[in-house]
Amino acid sequence: MTASSPGTAETVDQPVQPPPANVPKVRGFRPDLRLSILFGVLVVLCVIGYVTGPDTFLSESNISTMLRLAAAIGVVSVGMTFVIISGGIDLSVGSMVALASVWMTTLATQSYGPFVMVVCALAVGLGAGLINGLLIAYGKLVPFIATLAMYASARGLAERLSGRRTQVVNQQGYLDFFRGAFLGIPVLIWMLAVVYVVGWVVLNRTTFGRRTFAVGGNAEAARLAGINVKRHTAMVYAVAGLCCGIAALMVVARTTSGASTNGLYYELDAIAAVVIGGTLLTGGRGTLIGTLIGVLIFTVVNSIFTQNNLETDVQNIAKGVIIVAAVLLQYGTNRTRKT
Amino acid sequence: MSIDPSRRKFLLGASALGMSLGAGALVAGCTSNTPAAAGPQQVAGGSGANAQPGKPVTIGFSAPAADHGWMAAMTKNAKAQAAAFKEVTLDATEGTNDVNQQIAQVETLINKKVGVLVILPFDGKALTAAGQQAMDAGIPVINLDRVFDTPLAYRTWIGGDNYRMGVNAGDYIAKQMKAKNVSNPIIGEVAGIDSLPLTQERSKGFKDALARNGFKVGPRVSAEFTAESGERQTANLLQGASKLDALWNHDDDQGIGVMAAIDSASRKEFVMVGGAGSRDMMNRIKADNTVIKATVLYSPSMASTAIAVARLLGQGKGVGDFAEHEVPASITTYSAVVTKDNVDSYLDVGFDS
The missing domain is CATH 3.40.50.2300 (Response regulator)
Structure with missing residues (x-):
């Protein structure tokens, strides 16, 4: 009798399978638990940072430095989160940052003053993102291919425009504003906060956000539900491009220059942050708060390693381990929740 | 819901048109870099009979x-x-x-x-x-x-000579430290890509030169020869080292970012030495109002x-002034130290980063 356990197990398992009625609730996948685990990882890292550098790590200036360093990649990751939730991928974010940073710092652009520089970066980012979106939505290119093409050509154009030189910003007004502080907090950190708040509201409280989830969850169902999937897809990539434009403003402020080497490997860092933040690469679900924690985890790791004078190779190994560990931890919670 | 789809299409089309027109204007207006001054170009004049x-x-x-x-x-x-x-x-x-x-x-x-x-x-x-x-x-x-x-x-x-770049940077810094009577200086290093032999040679030369003066390398980070990586790594380095006495940055291309990070952190207490010899860094050395006081050439x-x-x-x-009838088999350039005192005679070999 007891030997028939496999059969029994099967029958016992059956009722545990989520009934079809639960399918629409797929978004309620306990993000709170996953996020708290992720947040726990961040806290543990901060404790490590504090223990190894008690005088410096939690000082106001180090926190401010870490947040400023997280700003550009953080903003890029907001756009990446939208794209990945919508079921796509954007490999071109780093190149778009490079292109926007170069275009806004050519001598000709700079001659029009800081305001035009800002508009230029945003327009270049938005335009490049829109091209991605149109190619994917209406040109029927796979996102991987379309954005791979942009990855190559945007950086190529950036090299062409800059002559592969580092273009130093001579508009002191631009530097004064973006390198300055407002109410004691650096402008870059304000920008990061505003982008996340706006991104969160758009994703969670607007039709645009709901459609993004719907398109990524099941594009065909979204189409049958009356969503213009093509137009929405194009707009999502445009948003990602706009985020790259904003990130370019930050990179130019930080380095006081624009160069075609800006934004190197941003696509990898952003995808890593989004994925460990709990967003599904297959689309349909994800959170911006998770992405933000993901970005901060990498920034904190970088800071800890530098403060303790450890080699960059060890740091890269640690990065890889963290990506795997964070994702495995979250898979674990997901499975235990299902059974 | 009430908007007629054709009207929506029109609006979308119009905005797309507007956007492309705007982008077109930007393309025309903002891509030019022409006002850039042509950089100095180093040209050797033939000497003696070789000038013919x-x-x-x-x-x-x-x-x-x-x-x-x-x-x-x-x-x-x-x-x-x-x-x-x-x-x-x-x-x-x-x-x-x-x-x-x-x-x-x-x-x-x-x-x-x-x-x-x-x-x-x-x-x-x-x-x-x-x-x-x-x-x-x-x-x-x-x-x-x-x-x-x-x-x-x-x-x-x-x-x-990558090794000698490091040696000359280390010797210059050691001399400055001794002149200032700093007994146990904290000396930082912003290297280039660590996996490259040239970076390893520069770092070894730097370490050896400091060692022969009784000093050692303190906080060290490696950037990637880009302004952005230089800024990121230096910002972290400065946070880790609340006080520095000297800093050597291997590469003036990434130096723009290094200088930006130092400026952000409002740090002024140390002397900085650059590497390679860009015109931008030479101008900053000449102006003498920032931490950078010298750069070692890799011209x-x-x-x-x-x-x-x-x-x-x-x-x-053969080469003029050399007794040999033939061109030598090996020529190693010297990694001179450019400071405020001699920068004017080296500005002609500075390159645009």
């Missing part, structure tokens, strides 16, 4: 893509030097970071039967066979900077020298 134009020489030139200031200056200097000689024709290939393509370019130049070949390989080991092939075909090869695996692959090697003027030497080889001449 000799028989015509065709020089083939192959280099990696000019993807950063220093590399761009190498190609620019080579072209400027060739243009300075009436009898020299330069056959320069398009710079590439693809080793296979560079090999193909060198083979093409061999087939064209150029008189002398100047090769700055993307990867010295990978281009060794191509260099040897040219030598076997009777074309003298000048191996520029990144050295081939065997001397059989070149007639003359001309390059910089792209060596590309000009390579062309001048290639001409001498092609014409069968």
Whole structure:
């Protein structure tokens, strides 16, 4: 009798399978638990940072430095989160940052003053993102291919425009504003906060956000539900491009220059942050708060390693381990929740 | 819901049109870099009898893509030097970071039967066979900077001295520390890409020079020769080291970012030394209102020298002032320390980052 356990197990398992009625609730996948685990990882890292550098790590200036360093990649990751939730991928974010940073710092652009520089970066980012979106939505290119093409050509154009030189910003007004502080907090950190708040509201409280989830969850169902999937897809990539434009403003402020080497490997860092933040690469679900924690985890790791004078190779190994560990931890919670 | 779909399409179309028009205007207005002043170009004048134009020489030139200031200056200097000689024709290939393509370019130049070949390989080991092939075909090869695996692959090697860059930076800093009577200085280092032998040599020279003065390297980070990575790594380094006495940055291209990070952190308590010798850093040294007080050269003027030497080889001449009848087999440039005191005499070899 007891030997028939496999059969029994099967029958016992059956009722545990989520009934079809639960399918629409797929978004309620306990993000709170996953996020708290992720947040726990961040806290543990901060404790490590504090223990190894008690005088410096939690000082106001180090926190401010870490947040400023997280700003550009953080903003890029907001756009990446939208794209990945919508079921796509954007490999071109780093190149778009490079292109926007170069275009806004050519001598000709700079001659029009800081305001035009800002508009230029945003327009270049938005335009490049829109091209991605149109190619994917209406040109029927796979996102991987379309954005791979942009990855190559945007950086190529950036090299062409800059002559592969580092273009130093001579508009002191631009530097004064973006390198300055407002109410004691650096402008870059304000920008990061505003982008996340706006991104969160758009994703969670607007039709645009709901459609993004719907398109990524099941594009065909979204189409049958009356969503213009093509137009929405194009707009999502445009948003990602706009985020790259904003990130370019930050990179130019930080380095006081624009160069075609800006934004190197941003696509990898952003995808890593989004994925460990709990967003599904297959689309349909994800959170911006998770992405933000993901970005901060990498920034904190970088800071800890530098403060303790450890080699960059060890740091890269640690990065890889963290990506795997964070994702495995979250898979674990997901499975235990299902059974 | 109530909006007629055709109207929506029209609106979308109109906004797209507006956007593309705007983008078009930006394209027209903002891509130009023309007002940039033409950078200084290093040209060696022939001396003595060598100043006289000799028989015509065709020089083939192959280099990696000019993807950063220093590399761009190498190609620019080579072209400027060739243009300075009436009898020299330069056959320069398009710079590439693809080793296979560079090999193909060198083979093409061999087939064209150029008189002398100047090769700055993307990867010295990978281009060794191509260099040897040219030598076997009777074309003298000048191996520029990144050295081939065997001397059989070149007639003359001309390059910089990464080890001595580190030594001279270390000695300069040690001298400053002693002059200021700092007994146990905290000396930071912002290196380039750590996996490259050139970075390892620079760091070793720096370490050795400090060691012989009784000092050691403190906080160290490695950037990637880009302004952005220089800013990021330096910002972290400065956070980790609440007090610094000196800082050596290996590369002036990434130095723009290093300086930006120092400025953000409002740090002024240390002396900084740069590396390679960009015009931007030289101007900052001259202005003497920031932490940067010196830079150790790794000057792209060596590309000009390579062309001048290639001409001498092609014409069968020796180097003026040298007793040897032949061009030497190896020329190592000196990594001079440029400070406020001598910067005026070095501004001509500064390159645009």
